[in-house]
Every structure is written in structure tokens, then in C-alpha cells.
Amino acid sequence: MSEWKRPFLYVVVCAAGIADDVGKLITLAQKQEWDVGVIATPQGLGFIDAPAVEAQTGYPIRSAWRSPGAPRPLPPPDAIAVAPATFNTINKWAAGISDTLALGILNEAYGLGVPTVVLPYLNAAQAAHPAYQQSLERLRGMGVLIGEYEAHRPKAGGGRENFRWEQALELLGLVSR
Ligand SMILES: Cc1cc2nc3c(=O)[nH]c(=O)nc-3n(C[C@H](O)[C@H](O)[C@H](O)COP(=O)(O)O)c2cc1C
Numbered sequence: 655m656s657e658w659k660r661p662f663l664y665v666v667v668c669a670a671g672i673a674d675d676v677g678k679l680i681t682l683a684q685k686q687e688w689d690v691g692v693i694a695t696p697q698g699l700g701f702i703d704a705p706a707v708e709a710q711t712g713y714p715i716r717s718a719w720r721s722p723g724a725p726r727p728l729p730p731p732d733a734i735a736v737a738p739a740t741f742n743t744i745n746k747w748a749a750g751i752s753d754t755l756a757l758g759i760l761n762e763a764y765g766l767g768v769p770t771v772v773l774p775y776l777n778a779a780q781a782a783h784p785a786y787q788q789s790l791e792r793l794r795g796m797g798v799l800i801g802e803y804e805a806h807r808p809k810a811g812g813g814r815e816n817f818r819w820e821q822a823l824e825l826l827g828l829v830s831r
Pocket residue numbers: 667668669670671672695696697698739740741742743744754775776777780
């Protein structure tokens with residue numbers, strides 16, 4: 655009989671002000687029997703406490719591509735949560751641009767059929783740009799699950815208290831694994 659393996663969740667962290675709360679999502683996922691690995695965008699790395707996140711997950715944070723021939727630092731994902739997701743990464747992902755490791759993983763996840771959820775975190779001035787709504791539509795059409803978030807006021811920061819990290823797991827619960 656084969657041994658049961660905990661499913662593996664990739665949490666993709668972008669450079670948004672609340673990224674330092676990502677430990678909340680890791681805790682929630684681990685409580686629900688997921689193992690977790692974090693992929694940060696290069697900018698996102700500066701927004702999180704990397705040693706604390708690595709201690710919590712037990713895996714190195716990935717941000718850059720590995721060298722050819724080097725072993726893969728993380729197992730393949732059973733699901734991916736992009737949280738928080740920036741304006742920048744959402745638009746590049748929808749356009750199929752892979753200029754960060756995080757985007758490379760997201761762009762391939764579609765073809766691999768990996769269930770993926772995105773929790774945007776951005777301000778109203780960013781959300782007003784027509785490219786953003788088009789990007790969300792395109793991602794929705796690709797089967798990406800999109801969390802609800804009301805954009806916060808420009809230049810005001812904030813919105814932290816309205817950001818529901820648990821939505822990532824709630825939405826992933828809708829897909830079979
Ligand atoms: C303090 C700070 C907070 C930021 N917060 C956000 C944010 O909440 N949402 C967003 O889309 N961009 C935010 N940005 C801008 C992004 O960091 C910037 O667009 C960056 O290029 C995103 O890179 P990434 O998508 O590769 O992580 C913030 C920048 C700074 C300096």
C-alpha cells in the first residue's frame with residue numbers, strides 16, 4: 655500500500671505592503687494538512703521575513719531560477735496560491751510574461767492543470783487601469799480562482815484588515831485534489 659503524502663501548496667508572494675503577513679496563510683494551510691513552499695518575486699523578497707518563513711515551512715524560499723543540473727528545491731505543487739498578488743504580477747501573468755521565477759511557475763501551471771488561486775492586493779488607482787480588468791478576465795478564462803478584494807485608497811496603504819488570507823484555501827476547497 656502506498657504511503658499517504660501531504661499535498662504541497664506553493665504560495666507565490668509578490669511585493670505588496672501586506673506580504674509580511676504571509677505566515678498567516680502558511681499556518682492556515684499547514685493546519686489543513688498541506689505542506690507549503692514559498693516562491694517570492696525578486697521584489698517580494700524584500701517584503702517578507704525570509705528566515706521566519708523558511709523556519710515555518712521547512713523549505714528554502716525560491717525566488718531565482720536554479721542553475722542547470724541543480725536539484726529542484728521544492729516538490730511539484732498540487733495547488734498554487736498567489737497571495738498577495740500585485741498589479742504588476744497579475745498583468746504580466748495574464749500576458750504570459752515569464753521574467754521572474756514566480757511568473758514562470760504560474761505560466762506553466764496553466765498547461766500543467768495545477769489548481770491556482772489569486773488574491774489581488776492593490777489600490778484603486780491601479781485597479782482603474784483597463785489592463786487590470788482584462789487581465790482578471792483572462793485569468794478567469796484560464797480557470798484561475800480569483801479572490802474578492804476591494805481595492806484600498808491610493809497612497810493610503812491600509813486594507814490589511816480586509817485581506818482574507820483564508821479565501822485562498824476556501825477557493826481551493828472548491829476544486830478536487
Ligand atoms: C511599500 C510598498 C508597497 C507596495 N504595495 C503594493 C501593493 O499593495 N499592490 C501592488 O500592486 N503594488 C504595490 N507596490 C508596488 C510593487 O512593489 C511594484 O509594482 C513591484 O514592481 C511589484 O513587483 P512584483 O509584482 O514582481 O512583486 C508597493 C511598493 C512599495 C514600495
